[in-house]
Amino acid sequence: MIPTPAGADAATVEDAPEQTPSAAARAAAEPAGTPTGPIPVVPDGSARLDVEAVSRALKGRWADSRDEARERAARPELHKPYDVSVAEHRARVLEQLHLLVADETSHKMLPEHLGGPNDNGGNVAAFEELVVADPSMQIKAGVQWGLFTAAIIQLGDEEQHHRWVPDAMSLQIPGAFAMTEIGHGSDVQSLATTATYDADTEEWVIHTPFRAAWKDYLGNAALHARAATVFARLITQGVDHGVHCFYVPIRDENGELLPGISSEDDGPKGGLNGIDNGRLAFDQVRVPRTNLLNRYGDVAPDGTYSSPIESPGRRFFTMLGTLVQGRVSLDGAANRATQLALHIAITYATQRRQFTAADPTREMVLLDYQSHLHRLMPKLAATYAGAFAHEQLLQAFDDVFSGRGDTPEAREDLETMAAALKPTSTRLALDTIQECREACGGAGFMAENQLVGLHQDLDVYATFEGDNTVLLQLVAKRLLSDYTSELKTIDRAGIGRFIAQRAEVLARRHTPWTRLAQDLSDLGSPKRAFDSMRSADFQEEMLASRARVKVEEVALSLRPAARMSPADAAAHVNKHQVEMLAAARAHAELVLWRAFTAGIEALEDEDSRTVLTDVRDLFGLDRINADLAWFLLNGLISAQRGRQITSDLRRLLWRLRPHALDLIAAFDVRPGHVRAPIALGGEQERQDEAAAYHRAQRASTSAPVSEKVLRERAKKEKQAARKRQGAGR
Amino acid sequence: MIPTPAGADAATVEDAPEQTPSAAARAAAEPAGTPTGPIPVVPDGSARLDVEAVSRALKGRWADSRDEARERAARPELHKPYDVSVAEHRARVLEQLHLLVADETSHKMLPEHLGGPNDNGGNVAAFEELVVADPSMQIKAGVQWGLFTAAIIQLGDEEQHHRWVPDAMSLQIPGAFAMTEIGHGSDVQSLATTATYDADTEEWVIHTPFRAAWKDYLGNAALHARAATVFARLITQGVDHGVHCFYVPIRDENGELLPGISSEDDGPKGGLNGIDNGRLAFDQVRVPRTNLLNRYGDVAPDGTYSSPIESPGRRFFTMLGTLVQGRVSLDGAANRATQLALHIAITYATQRRQFTAADPTREMVLLDYQSHLHRLMPKLAATYAGAFAHEQLLQAFDDVFSGRGDTPEAREDLETMAAALKPTSTRLALDTIQECREACGGAGFMAENQLVGLHQDLDVYATFEGDNTVLLQLVAKRLLSDYTSELKTIDRAGIGRFIAQRAEVLARRHTPWTRLAQDLSDLGSPKRAFDSMRSADFQEEMLASRARVKVEEVALSLRPAARMSPADAAAHVNKHQVEMLAAARAHAELVLWRAFTAGIEALEDEDSRTVLTDVRDLFGLDRINADLAWFLLNGLISAQRGRQITSDLRRLLWRLRPHALDLIAAFDVRPGHVRAPIALGGEQERQDEAAAYHRAQRASTSAPVSEKVLRERAKKEKQAARKRQGAGR
Structure with a gap:
């Protein structure tokens, strides 16, 4: 209940040593747009989303x-x-x-x-x-x-x-x-x-x-x-x-x-x-x-x-193939529900004010709090990724189901993609809706504001039409079998190369050459590091390497199972189940990132590409950051970059802050879809009414004066009196 | 829908290089108890929980x-x-x-x-x-x-x-x-x-x-x-x-x-x-x-x-002090609800069978899957930590509210502890209930199985009686003010020492001496590393250092605010809000870990202490692992230990597997509290009935034979015939 922010006290730390140079340099490189009071708007001359065009693309x-x-x-x-x-x-x-x-x-x-x-x-x-x-x-x-x-x-x-x-x-x-x-x-x-x-x-x-x-x-x-x-x-x-x-x-x-x-x-x-x-x-x-x-x-x-179909196994899976339609449509529905939740929570967060900070007479809107941006914007970015990935999935589904591209391979690819995306989007939906509901405080708990109902209805998406864990396991199985058949088809020289590659990965863990190279290239320039981490090549290399290495590692770990009894082999495989699921998730995130990137490339409007590239970077860096220990331990990211990534993410959040409402607008969530009073202007109206009242109070001479103010005034007068006394002596 | 496990294919990777020595050594050090078929029981001669005693302690x-x-x-x-x-x-x-x-x-x-x-x-x-x-x-x-x-x-x-x-x-x-x-x-x-x-x-x-x-x-x-x-x-x-x-x-x-x-x-x-x-x-x-x-x-x-009370500020906070009762009781209620959810999900997971693995005629119970253990057991460990921490909070509350220990300092400590624990326990409750509901599949979505209702009712705990984010900010504020007043009271020599310490922390980031020391002490012995990470000293040092360093870093980052205009200072503080919340969470986890450890020490029964120490280790290592990138980047954990920690966690999960039902039993969730049919024996009954049916089918001569089996038989006969032909030539 003690009001935030907590800075006042902490700002009195005066005996601490100087900032490190890198932190100072970082601060200097801080982009404009960090809010100090009014709602941020897109700076003049900056790229702005073409809402219509992006909406069409989505x-x-x-x-x-x-x-x-x-x-x-x-x-x-x-x-x-x-x-x-x-x-x-x-x-x-x-x-x-x-x-x-x-x-x-x-x-x-x-x-x-x-x-x-x-x-x-x-x-x-x-x-x-x-x-x-x-x-x-x-x-x-x-x-x-x-x-x-x-x-x-x-x-x-x-x-x-x-x-x-x-x-x-x-x-x-x-x-x-x-x-x-x-x-x-x-x-x-x-x-x-x-x-x-x-x-x-x-x-x-x-x-x-x-x-x-x-x-x-x-x-x-x-x-x-x-x-x-x-x-x-x-x-x-x-x-x-x-x-x-x-x-x-x-x-x-x-x-x-x-x-x-x-x-x-x-x-x-x-x-x-x-x-x-x-x-x-x-x-x-x-x-x-x-x-x-x-x-x-x-x-x-x-x-x-x-x-x-002669093989009973293949016959069975062919019959079950019809189930993929359910998974495809849940992927899309989950994404759409996530859009609605974000629409409600972000609209509210740009109108709802709470606690004064910069301006003593006007409270700050929620979305101007760093923690609020941090709660909502990465999920917004992931929702964009999910929308573009879903469109790819839907096209693949249509090709197969219309019969135009119905080959066993296309079916298998479709099923793997659906099995990768449905767990990802349904998880994102539940997590996002819950975050949105909490970000709206008590209002988020009211049924009329839609968020609780969305969570309740979508809850079962995680376990029906193929339980999410089971589907991810299916993806892992496919990745492993692709990987092993790849191994089987390469010749002896290829195997030699593969072994050399693996040795290199392992060596990297002990001599951090990749890290050193990253550090050298970034040296002395956080700005350069920021730019290089935001490059599509860097993100793709990281996400693709992770997906590949995780599968490799599982495959290597499972090798001994080949020489075991079925019971022992099963127990051995079970001891690597969590890694298998992690490999499947890494694969899914790579699919999402690539779909997002492809979606941006297909946009004609350059400004929209610019803004969405920031969103894509937020998605990519957020996903890398969520698994940062793994990247560090596998020598794919240097300690210096690792330390940089958090501040880069924060910087991206502030850069995107002025675009929040445009990004939501492109979802084209319409009146009638939004029925939540908190996202239909009621909050703004109340805020305006309260602000007018307080303005009138401040202007009035008959309004009560705060005891606090009186005490401060009295204290100052006393001090002034003492000073006068002292001067008189 | 393709059945798990995915091992069969992967096990055919035959051309991969040898395992690394450390992985082999790790496998050799693997403790007994990894399940290969039947439900694990506590091995003869091993420590077993005294359910009554632990229940009393809780x-x-x-x-x-x-x-x-x-x-x-x-x-x-x-x-x-x-x-x-x-x-x-x-x-x-x-x-x-x-x-x-x-x-x-x-x-x-x-x-x-x-x-x-x-x-x-x-x-x-x-x-x-x-x-x-x-x-x-x-x-x-x-x-x-x-x-x-x-x-x-x-x-x-x-x-x-x-x-x-x-x-x-x-x-x-x-x-x-x-x-x-x-x-x-x-x-x-x-x-x-x-x-x-x-x-x-x-x-x-x-x-x-x-x-x-x-x-x-x-x-x-x-x-x-x-x-x-x-x-x-x-x-x-x-x-x-x-x-x-x-x-x-x-x-x-x-x-x-x-x-x-x-x-x-x-x-x-x-x-x-x-x-x-x-x-x-x-x-x-x-x-x-x-x-x-x-x-x-x-x-x-x-x-x-x-x-x-003269100061209007202090008067206000004194009046609000009565609110702490709500936070204390929500902390306890959230913990109790979490216990109920875990009781339901873990009971079901020890009866529900799905997919065959080791035994072709008997499916595996859910809790024997690594991923299932991984979903539920760390949350069980955190719930134990929460229960012990809540008891400390409740005693502090009673001291203050009974008037026996009602000093301003005691009140402030009580409020800080409540502000740290209420967000932690309510978050754990929502996350655990949701995980439990999903871990029960479709059955978890049925209202009669209680989990969905628990989530719906406890949802608002995250934002009422003090919004979780606001409370954590209050904790951060307290930690920062303690830290800065500490700084203010130390003499010049002390400040010199402090600066030297800080320099050391920063230096550690570049010359990883701590890591090297850890690596040397663990050298060649994953077993030794396992033991040392499970030592209370190691965990406490890690969790306490993290809590301290995170506060220090925020304090240092906020220093420039002292020289800024109020508006700029507020904006500057806001740019470190997420770090402040992270510092508060790190503090809360340290409080939990210490309370858990103290709770174990107070137990008389040695066997119970042994088992609960494993649970405490699971809690401690899981919390460290969740923030592993931070520990790595700050030089507190070496890369070698960082790589080790995941496998150590997995090992702990299997060690605790046989104790799962005892750990739940100690919660003393009674019939009448549990009303979920899936946790009241219905599942076991159905499983037994199905198993009896399948047994009878296998024994019967008139039961249908599977087409698959017939085809395999035919294939073998063909091969045998070919062999005979070949031999006859």
Whole structure:
């Protein structure tokens, strides 16, 4: 409660030694723009963001689709309600889904033979934008069209499309996507529900063998679903062919469960309470043979199994490939939610004043505090990186799903990229929303200011559609296998070179030659060091080296496992799991940095490039700084540069301070998306009213005088009197 | 979705160079207990926690009070409801408060002249335990007795106590604590509500001059409060004496607002929805002269102001001193909530199985994954540190508030400690609860498993009762003023020594002699390095040096401010705000580490000391590792030790793995506190049922055979046939 800042006392340290030269030089090189009072504005003649142009770039290839969806997301009837029961929220969201049907929101996803444009990128882009209306509505739409309907389209044949897709699209048949079981979520291969073929009746018998095999957490399952795409082990002629997908009706037109089907309600959740998540179990439920979605595996009437893909492993992963759409769209939705949170917190931080510092009659706006900039701006930078990276991901997804570039390699790359970005963006979203909520103080905790609701609804993003840890592990696996196959293909001379390289890395740890070289090149000039650290080459070298070395180190550490028993090998690998995850994260950050850089290069407006390059540098240096010990220990960054990096980051924060509102404006978060009163001018109005009152008080002669002021005045008069007395003597 | 672990591929790296000797030596020194299959148990002959003894130590001096409160907190009628409207939740919590009255829960806080035992420590200890029942009930009780009633007791005289305390205690008069305004929260000194004395009528006129001066976020204000302790600027005879506290009736016995009082409902919040937070405004509201709580300031009937404390600044801070109770109790409540979250997540992690690794027929429990240990165990260690530190804080609080040790210095120390620990424990709580929720996957998102609700309710802990950032700044201010007054009192020779010391620190950055010494002492023996890093002396030296050097560096950086204009000085100080906060955090971690160490030393049971020393080491090394770049750059830790520390941390995690459940058991989280089905055996039951099913399937001859197995069998037969053919040739 004691008011800040704390400087007054500390400034009396008078007996301390002189500053070190480097600190003094640093201070001298400090750029202008450090605020001393008024809200910083972009200095005349400096580069300024072309908000329109950057906004267009962020919207990417499917800008039209996004624009249309942003208009939709601003409609009040699609907004999240406050203080409603779970039942009321669910009913409202179901109604909202019918509004989306009327709008033909998901029509874009349909392939040509179903009368659609097969515009998968546009469809997902539009879907992502719904998050600012109500994440419950968005995810329920995702369940209905992105999972249930998409499973039919992706895994069924044309006859099945015509049979089921129209009713799924029109919401005539709400559906559940029954994959996850209580016992197994991200480990789909271990699902236990069985679908056993009965050749006598030409039917599948769907069955839940034990409690842990109940399907769980399924949107639509508690109430609304009339059918489900059920993932179960296909068993025919005594052989278990692994997990396949079946179309299974579960409720009649009155909403009554069909015979053999059990359902339980998951009840209230941490968020997304507009969705009726629930459990499903099957007690020897029979469906016709042709209810197996048969694109990648089928049985003849006599029960003979056939598949276009011979390897059961590859067949399984191909079927699961459809799941990537969920990850891609969560990546985009998480990014959009982060934009909204930053819009709210940064708008408020430029209006909200607290504590006086430079100006005794006017408090400082929050964003002029170093710690506030430090909390929000690096996350803003990461959000830009995430937006550009997402656009790359979405284009890769569209290429594959439209069929234009659907090769096994492209699919694998798409899956790896999605597996790298979804954990990164969902983590950033949760961390940023929480930081924004805290940065808004008590106001941030009020539901009407949207931040708490965003956190609650997006919380589950970290663990659904592939748990973040499991996805990063998948990325690590891919990186390791790329690395080892690279090793396998190089010749003996190449291996020699590789060994020499490794020796060099290890040697660097003991003789810090890289550091010395960095120190020499920076010598005597913090400005030069600042510029060199801000060079794209430096950042890319650092981030790329880190990603490479981390994979190398894991690969080397895992070598002994090759000669171990399976049990020992597993234990050995497990002892390096955290390093594997770190390698995957390093890879993801490199992907983000490169996408951001490419995004800037594609901009025509030079001023915008200049400002965004600062933002990119903030992202790059912040990521390097977060892992600085690693860079120091591996000899990639010298101690001198290491010490420099913190002050460089601070300098970047102040440079970007005048651009904060422009950077937010480019997110194009519109009225209707922002419903938080604290970001709609109410704070500014109150501040103005209070300032006018205080001005009037100061001008008035009848306003009360502060006891403190009186005491100081009295003290001064006493001193003056003493002086006069002394002079008189 | 591709199953882990990723080792299989990587293990085929065969052409890489040999491991470095240090890595090999490290592997050789690896302790036993690294899991290869079954759940780790404490090895025979190893130290094992005496759960009872440690539990007693954690409960501290007020163990009886805690035991009684834990029984109370297990009562279903006090538990948080799910899926109720804000109105229903508020009504329920009000009822619960009456149950607490019937139990005389808060009787302990009363001083002797009001018939109580003046047991402030016991009162707060009991209060803290309520968090596991329903945080809304806890905080509403805190508003009624810890703020509203406590303000009367702490700021009023005995006559006022007798006039108002009994009805406040019995909930006859629910009350609001009207301090915070829309415009000012943690900056109490800037509050704008006025209380102007009218000598003609001998009344106070309470008034809200503009919208930003509305009191806001006040528990009880929206509905239930009939009175409020209102903080307002006391104005008499034309002089503003600063913020004082007034007892103001606001609603009649029918709940109708009294004339001149306005109230607004804050509506739904991110959590704590059982509390009716709201706003209050006063339009020239008159209360008698004697409604000023007059312990630290009073007016005579003619309007003459008097106070036992001359300095307006000191008077203000003395009045605010009562707020420390809120911070102390939030520190304890946050720690208790963290214990509950860890209990749930770690219990689940020892039962939940996912992915096969070592054993093809039995999946691994989550806690046997390195990454899972890594997520949860350092937070468990920090929670132990927090519990021991809280006990010290509570004792300091009790000494001051009981009057037994109420000196200005003791108060200042208490306030600094509370300001250091409350931000630390509330941050740990939010981060841990979130990590626990994610570590439980989809199940963690279900409301019934408690974790999401805990996060929602505790979210506001980070910003109320003193915003965490503002509190840390207060700590920094204190550290800086201690440091500078230390400097002022040393003689010239001392200053010479100080300058020499500083020079040494700076020199260390360039000639890494400390590092070399560390390297020499560790030479050739990772085991020795492991032991030396685990020594208490090493950790204390590191954490204490860091806390000291960080303060020194800020003090030195702020020196130029002494010669600047106030505006420039403020801007200069602001440029070091982040460093100031870092210094405060470093101080807090040192306090935690020392409290943990002292707590271990006080234990009689040697085995428990042994196990807890590992936990303490995990805490210490984890904190050092989190700031490793700083230690490296300041020459306090050598590169060799820096590289070692990660592997040492991993080693500690595995050593502690067998003790995880004992460590949780010592928290004494009871049935009734834990209501999460995933932590009450349901998961184990399901796992057992599934395992039995799979066992039966393996034993059966009629169970389906996997296509994969058939293909492998066929492949082997083909190979064998080829071999036979080849042999026959």
